[in-house]
Amino acid sequence: VYSTSADPGTLAAVPQTESAFDRATAVARTEGGGVRAELDPGWDVGNGVLNGGYLLAVVGRAALLDSPHPHPVALSASYLRATPGGPADLTVTPGPAGRTLAHATVVLTGAAGPSLAVQVTTAALGTGPADHSVNPVPDVPPPDACVSTRQGGGPAVGLARHLDTRLDPATAGWVHGRPSDTRLLRAWIRLADGRDPDPLALLLFADALPPTAFAVGKPGWAPTVQLQVLVRALPAPGWCLVESRSTEVTGGWSDEECRVWDAGGRLVAQARQLARVAR
Amino acid sequence: VYSTSADPGTLAAVPQTESAFDRATAVARTEGGGVRAELDPGWDVGNGVLNGGYLLAVVGRAALLDSPHPHPVALSASYLRATPGGPADLTVTPGPAGRTLAHATVVLTGAAGPSLAVQVTTAALGTGPADHSVNPVPDVPPPDACVSTRQGGGPAVGLARHLDTRLDPATAGWVHGRPSDTRLLRAWIRLADGRDPDPLALLLFADALPPTAFAVGKPGWAPTVQLQVLVRALPAPGWCLVESRSTEVTGGWSDEECRVWDAGGRLVAQARQLARVAR
Numbered sequence: 198v199y200s201t202s203a204d205p206g207t208l209a210a211v212p213q214t215e216s217a218f219d220r221a222t223a224v225a226r227t228e229g230g231g232v233r234a235e236l237d238p239g240w241d242v243g244n245g246v247l248n249g250g251y252l253l254a255v256v257g258r259a260a261l262l263d264s265p266h267p268h269p270v271a272l273s274a275s276y277l278r279a280t281p282g283g284p285a286d287l288t289v290t291p292g293p294a295g296r297t298l299a300h301a302t303v304v305l306t307g308a309a310g311p312s313l314a315v316q317v318t319t320a321a322l323g324t325g326p327a328d329h330s331v332n333p334v335p336d337v338p339p340p341d342a343c344v345s346t347r348q349g350g351g352p353a354v355g356l357a358r359h360l361d362t363r364l365d366p367a368t369a370g371w372v373h374g375r376p377s378d379t380r381l382l383r384a385w386i387r388l389a390d391g392r393d394p395d396p397l398a399l400l401l402f403a404d405a406l407p408p409t410a411f412a413v414g415k416p417g418w419a420p421t422v423q424l425q426v427l428v429r430a431l432p433a434p435g436w437c438l439v440e441s442r443s444t445e446v447t448g449g450w451s452d453e454e455c456r457v458w459d460a461g462g463r464l465v466a467q468a469r470q471l472a473r474v475a476r
Numbered sequence: 477v478y479s480t481s482a483d484p485g486t487l488a489a490v491p492q493t494e495s496a497f498d499r500a501t502a503v504a505r506t507e508g509g510g511v512r513a514e515l516d517p518g519w520d521v522g523n524g525v526l527n528g529g530y531l532l533a534v535v536g537r538a539a540l541l542d543s544p545h546p547h548p549v550a551l552s553a554s555y556l557r558a559t560p561g562g563p564a565d566l567t568v569t570p571g572p573a574g575r576t577l578a579h580a581t582v583v584l585t586g587a588a589g590p591s592l593a594v595q596v597t598t599a600a601l602g603t604g605p606a607d608h609s610v611n612p613v614p615d616v617p618p619p620d621a622c623v624s625t626r627q628g629g630g631p632a633v634g635l636a637r638h639l640d641t642r643l644d645p646a647t648a649g650w651v652h653g654r655p656s657d658t659r660l661l662r663a664w665i666r667l668a669d670g671r672d673p674d675p676l677a678l679l680l681f682a683d684a685l686p687p688t689a690f691a692v693g694k695p696g697w698a699p700t701v702q703l704q705v706l707v708r709a710l711p712a713p714g715w716c717l718v719e720s721r722s723t724e725v726t727g728g729w730s731d732e733e734c735r736v737w738d739a740g741g742r743l744v745a746q747a748r749q750l751a752r753v754a755r
Contacts (some may be wrong), residue, residue, distance in 0.1 A: 271702040271750050273552030275579050275595035277571045280493065292556045292593065297728075297752070298701065300554050302581070302593050309751055314571065314581050316554035316593055318750070322727065329659065329725035380608065395674070422597055423550040425704040427731060427750050429724055445708055445743055446608035448601065449576075450549070452706060452746060464724055467731060469748055471550050471706050473576070473595070 216392040217359060218401070222254045222408065226285060232259045232288055235271040236307060238282025241355040247423045248356045249470075250404030252313055253337040254397045256303045264299045268396045271318040273425040280305070280312040280340040306453055322396060324431045327464070334462035335366045340385040340436055344369040346407075361389045368412055374415025380443035382406050385436045393434040399475065400426055400438055403455050403468035409443040410451070410474060417475050419451065424470040435460030449473060495671040496638060497680070503531045503541065503566060510565055511538045515586060517561025520634040525558040527635045529683030529701045530748075531592055533676045535582045538566040541594040543578045547675045551705040559584070566600040601675060603710045606743070613741035616644040619664040619715055623648040623687075639684055640668050647691055655693025659686050659722035660693040664715045672713040675737065679705055681718055682734050682747035687755060688722040696754050698730065703749040714739030728752060737740070 214220060221237035240251040257269040285307040292300030298320040305313040337343070343363035370376060386402050387394070394402070403426040408419035428435035440457045443451050451474045457466040493499060500516035519530040533739040564586040571579030577599040584592040616622070622642035629687050644662035649655060666673070673681070682705040688700035717737045722730050730753045738744040 255700055271554075273554070273595060273702055273704055275550075275552070275571065275581075275597060277579050292554065292590065299558050300593070302554075310569065314579070314595055316552060316595060316702060325727065327724055327726040329722065329730075331721075333722050396681060423552055423595060423704065423706075425552055425702065425748060427702075427748070429726055429729070429731075435735060442610075443608065444610045444747070445606055447606040448604065450708070451608075452708075467724070467748070469706070469746070 250401040264319040332464040380409040432459035529680040543598040611743040659688040673711040711738035
């Protein structure tokens with residue numbers, strides 16, 4: 198068990214990488230034996246609150262530090278409170294670890310207190326073909342024929358600067374003031390720094406689109422309460438396609454169903470979150 | 477924090493109820509301040525291993541003991557190892573609690589060690605109409621025109637004795653040796669003791685059907701690795717309809733997508749699990 202260390206500790210050197218994502222999600226052991234991250238306030242979704250997918254990638258890195266397996270395959274997170282930028286401690290409690298998979302619980306504690314509690318399963322993902330799939334990739338025009346969230350009414354938040362997001366014109370009417378009646382968003386997505394996707398980036402992509410309420414002309418805050426992300430395969434280099442859909446809104450709660458395909462049209466991640474919504 | 481108590485403790489009296497489900501999922505405080513359950517070996521899925529939905533209901537009860545809110549609305553669980561019947565300790569670590577919802581982490585430790593680690597969110601569920609829903613109830617013949625899992629090739633496990641499960645004939649060919657090519661199961665379900673559904677029973681129903689591989693003629697063990705259940709509304713009395721579907725099988729992993737509707741055709745729960753499957 199790596200417990201949260203009380204001493205200031207020493208962060209390891211920032212990784213020698215050109216990738217803003219890798220730098221912003223870096224974790225390091227402290228001299229006290231804990232794990233620490235320096236959360237980058239630039240990955241926010243407004244009001245100084247960091248994006249949930251970004252935080253999940255930080256948690257994934259912490260879980261991998263001591264896992265015998267190389268990839269995060271399932272993360273189920275409770276978002277306890279909003280997380281601001283700044284130093285954060287990660288408490289990793291390993292569970293059973295076997296030849297096929299390993300379990301851990303990770304709690305992220307930032308400036309505001311414990312803000313994320315996550316069940317993590319790690320294993321080795323492959324690239325071979327699926328044995329069975331009923332997740333055909335949606336038919337979306339190529340990225341250059343899509344609508345960049347930077348050119349329109351998308352939220353001007355830090356997250357949007359780190360991602361290149363191109364909305365399917367069929368789900369982008371709201372950007373031009375013509376909302377749909379369908380709570381559905383589809384978009385090509387990649388890291389703005391050009392870094393290719395991997396399972397950690399998929400954790401980010403699974404919570405990177407605006408709330409689907411934007412599609413029906415109801416922009417607003419939709420804080421995630423719980424989020425489960427399953428990573429199903431190693432993604433090919435290049436763009437990923439993300440589809441997010443709300444299927445049930447009731448009593449101030451909304452689900453957000455998310456699927457991610459890689460550039461080869463393969464399903465690489467699935468996610469579902471429960472969020473609070475304005476009534 | 478209720479820590480696992482080392483002393484033998486004292487179980488409170490078994491609830492005065494006619495419901496086998498209520499008795500089997502009862503939790504009680506021990507004199508040492510912990511929470512304990514007596515896991516009923518009769519809720520197994522074979523090999524003395526208890527059903528994951530049954531265990532989740534026990535965890536849900538433990539989380540509600542100290543919550544200011546009455547219902548489980550989101551549970552995300554890692555199944556660390558198989559859980560046998562017998563005494564189990566539940567460690568409940570409360571998280572932030574507000575007017576709308578409260579968080580907790582619950583770890584269930586049975587005879588084989590810690591076997592279930594769960595992020596739990598509690599709140600108050602309603603019965604009012606949904607504001608938005610694209611989850612129409614499937615068209616399934618009434619229960620008496622369906623196929624009881626007790627009459628056919630369903631697994632002869634303890635769980636099957638506690639549930640009355642009636643398979644949609646359209647997804648029951650496998651019972652009579654005529655498997656489908658679709659990994660889909662639909663069934664009416666209710667507790668065999670006649671107890672009406674509530675959010676705790678929905679936690680059970682979300683993991684109560686056989687693995688969907690049965691539908692395509694591939695029966696076998698499919699241990700759950702992680703399971704997220706969202707309870708979306710209070711169910712009406714009577715039968716529930718459960719639909720379970722596997723959308724992606726790859727590298728020895730399968731998802732199981734589950735939706736539950738109540739007798740009024742309202743969506744009351746959604747779940748997704750990641751399970752291991754034979755290759």
